[in-house]
Amino acid sequence: MGVAVQNISGMTLHSCLMLNQQKARGNGGKSKRDLVAMWQNFDYLLIDEVSMIGCNFLLQISQALSEAKESSDLFGGLNIVFAGDFAQLPPVGQRGLIQKSVTHRVSTYQGQNTLFGKLLWLSISTVVLLKSIMHQQGTENSRFMELLSRLHQGRCSDEDFDIFNSCLLSNVHPDWKAEEWLNAPVIVPTNEVKDAINM
Amino acid sequence: MTDCAERLSNDKVQHVSDNDTSLEDEWQHAYDQRKQYWKHHTIKDSHHSLSDRTSSPILSQMSNINDGQSLHNAFTKKAGETISIPIVVHDPENIVSKPPKVDINAMIHEFSLNTEQARAFSLIATHSTQNDMEPLCMFLGGAGGTGKSCVISTVQEFFKC
Numbered sequence: 001m002g003v004a005v006q007n008i009s010g011m012t013l014h015s016c017l018m019l020n021q022q023k024a025r026g027n028g029g030k031s032k033r034d035l036v037a038m039w040q041n042f043d044y045l046l047i048d049e050v051s052m053i054g055c056n057f058l059l060q061i062s063q064a065l066s067e068a069k070e071s072s073d074l075f076g077g078l079n080i081v082f083a084g085d086f087a088q089l090p091p092v093g094q095r096g097l098i099q100k101s102v103t104h105r106v107s108t109y110q111g112q113n114t115l116f117g118k119l120l121w122l123s124i125s126t127v128v129l130l131k132s133i134m135h136q137q138g139t140e141n142s143r144f145m146e147l148l149s150r151l152h153q154g155r156c157s158d159e160d161f162d163i164f165n166s167c168l169l170s171n172v173h174p175d176w177k178a179e180e181w182l183n184a185p186v187i188v189p190t191n192e193v194k195d196a197i198n199m
Numbered sequence: 200m201t202d203c204a205e206r207l208s209n210d211k212v213q214h215v216s217d218n219d220t221s222l223e224d225e226w227q228h229a230y231d232q233r234k235q236y237w238k239h240h241t242i243k244d245s246h247h248s249l250s251d252r253t254s255s256p257i258l259s260q261m262s263n264i265n266d267g268q269s270l271h272n273a274f275t276k277k278a279g280e281t282i283s284i285p286i287v288v289h290d291p292e293n294i295v296s297k298p299p300k301v302d303i304n305a306m307i308h309e310f311s312l313n314t315e316q317a318r319a320f321s322l323i324a325t326h327s328t329q330n331d332m333e334p335l336c337m338f339l340g341g342a343g344g345t346g347k348s349c350v351i352s353t354v355q356e357f358f359k360c
Contacts, residue, residue: 043327044323046355048351050338079335082337082338083350084340085343087342088343122267124269125269126269127340128322129315130350133344134346149342
């Protein structure tokens with residue numbers, strides 16, 4: 001299994017499950033055999049950034065794995081581990097896994113698939129939640145860490161609001177010509193701001 | 200029912216006649232008791248029924264889809280509360296013919312995982328060393344910077360060995 005794990009790391013789900021070649025796979029053609037051969041020696045699948053996976057996509061993953069492992073079990077009977085933070089980016093154009101399921105769309109095929117995907121998510125049997133922050137350790141960071149964790153939960157206090165406001169460019173008025181700012185990369189959201197700073 | 204059968208075999212002199220209803224009464228009583236017990240049992244444990252099913256060896260195949268109880272439990276657990284996820288301990292009888300080449304505890308130490316991370320890692324690592332386990336279906340959650348990626352790279356390293 002060893003080398004195989006190395007090979008697969010860094011692959012996107014679409015490429016490792018050949019999700020873009022699904023139509024061609026229907027008639028049991030070459031790509032289906034490729035898929036089966038590819039997954040033959042794998043027992044574990046780790047998926048990071050799970051917050052970006054939508055219900056419909058999860059169903060697609062499970063179906064593709066079933067095809068790959070030639071088993072009708074959930075996720076093809078593969079051992080599967082999802083990692084991620086649902087406060088991060090939500091899926092594009094799909095219902096997220098932790099969103100409430102909607103039942104008014106079950107009249108459509110798509111809506112039914114969404115529900116199936118949600119059920120797949122609910123079938124997770126082992127959950128480990130990590131709580132202690134490892135990156136910004138140290139007492140000097142504790143205030144910043146607390147602020148971040150409140151921001152993460154969407155429970156900022158008025159004091160936090162003031163801290164964030166005090167960091168606004170319009171309040172900081174940096175001297176762009178000063179030594180400390182001269183070589184500092186500045187990341188801005190729009191061209192207008194960029195031009196204003198570069199002027 | 201078995202009680203009656205036993206009594207019958209032990210007490211051979213007892214003869215049942217057509218108009219003797221004592222046995223019938225006894226059966227009726229036993230039946231009522233069983234019915235009562237099941238009724239009570241089902242009501243009391245109705246909210247456990249899904250997890251009970253999971254533990255039953257016969258029905259474990261059917262319980263692939265559950266009601267998300269694990270996720271619910273994990274997310275509603277207050278901070279500081281003890282986590283009830285059973286850590287699978289090494290059971291010598293369950294270990295595959297090829298025992299793990301790597302020491303899980305040594306890896307936990309090497310990657311300096313904290314308790315939570317170690318729990319996540321050993322769940323995966325121990326699962327992989329055991330035979331006849333249900334497929335692992337696991338969610339590893341945590342805000343940014345809690346070291347999810349650290350666990351993932353430890354697992355990657357573990358499988359490379």
